[in-house]
Amino acid sequence: MAIKVGMEVSVAMGEMVKLASADVIAAYPITPQTHIVEHLAELVADGELDAEFIAVESEHSAMSACLGSAAVGARTFTASAGQGLELMHEVLYVASAMRLPIVMAVANRALSAPLSVWGDHSDVMAVRDTGWIQMFTENGQEVVDNTLCAFRIAEHPRVLLPLMVHLDGFHLSHMIEPLLLPEQSEVDRFLPPNSYPLSLDPARPVTMGDFAPPVIYTETKWAQEVNLRASKEVILDCWKEFGDAFGRYYSPVESYHSEGARVLLLTMGSFSETAMLAVDSLRSQGVDVGLVRLRLWRPFPFDELRQAVKEAEVLIVLDRALSVGGPGGPVCSEVKAALYQVEPRPKVVSFVGGLGGRDITVSGFEEIIKRGMDIAEKGSASEFEMFGVRE
């Protein structure tokens, strides 16, 4: 029986990779991801985890090593953040197009310049279109649970895609909190061995990531699109079976007092729980508001989102990243695109905030909700508002 322990979330993630019996970890340390790979390096060095820890010279090499490792059918893990994720950017596309089930933790961090080691979702948004499955987490338990689910989803024979588990830098990665870690036997029951069907083998030579002239490139991209969309079915099955086994259920879009609410706030990641407190406070003052949290980022959960917001008149979206010179928040622009064909649809108001590690407090979220309601009623000349900015 699992017992609740007080543990840093990064360390717990390392423990989950150990419980998942990863074969290869190729990683380069970068704040705020460092504690994850440090812990894994210790576990390997101490002989507690029988895996290859490949200490590479850069993130580009880390992801390149992961390609080779996953291609021979080894269970493969890496972690990165911010600039590190950017340095491996081109290789991310290769991992997904070659159908390599790599699991990566991203301790979400702002992008330079100016240099910031602190958290936001700029790095997530920069890798949006790399073809990986991507999910957000709100607390340490969700990190633990979804690290386990990540291997099962990525390696599923109907998926075979790389997967990013996003955990907010510092706000999650550096938190010590109560966590339930599963027993090895529970993990072994839930996570089958990796049986990668295409693994590189001198006896059965195959070519991966071959040259694709115009006659075939479009078809490869369509195949990727079909495959990534279809992965949602396996993701839903995995979360259902995880819930049945461990008692904690996950969904692509999750709600908090949103049923029938006139006003909805939409958030991602660890700020969602703080936002819940603002929703509680405003509801106690008679404001008809609820919260919707986007967990699955890729494949984008169009149907679940439309369902979750269909009764609302106002939908306020808080992005922790900025599409500079564009529509403002990247998530908001996708939410708007998802709702454009729907009648009736809520008025959508975009806020960008919580950049580079700046906290949004409970009263901050209350302010966002009230201001969003005001903008929905009176309109606004700008595409979005930058919350709390000093001009």
Place this chain on the structure above:
Amino acid sequence: MIGMDALIEIRWHGRGGQGAVTSAELLAQAAISEGKYAHAFPSFGPERRGAPVLAFVRVSKNEPIRIRAEITQPDVVVVLDPGLLSIIKVTAGLKPGGIAVFNTRKSAGQLRQELGISTALATVDATRIAREVLGVPITNTTMVGALIRATGVVDLESLTAPITRRFGRLAERNINAMKRAYEETVIEG
């Protein structure tokens, strides 16, 4: 004692290398081992030895903790380094019913006058205790003892396991330093 049913928010002030973050972590682990909800985290960012640092702990007896913002209106402030008192307003935002727990050689009365503190105040000469018991002026475990005396937020015994895990062969001395501070802490007001 602080209202033990509600959420208790504790802010730690120290200097990089003194172990404020470790104190916060040990306290949260102790609370969690008692079946309470708790979390601990550092003031996020690059760490430099000697620079002022913050760490935060929230403890809640009955309710899971959802807020993750830094603590700006603490119930308790704990100061590991006496030198910080003159350069940082450590009691900023401290709730009127709260308590400040200081490592200091000065008396509570003297500190009240110098710093204009109106809340309850707990004082202990943690640097002396740490030097005598540990042989080094690192006051993290010592000040955990002072904090527990001042607030009762967890049982002293609940720290034994986390300190043992953390410090190994140095655990016993750290536990002794914590207990000494628990006994010597003076609470006023």
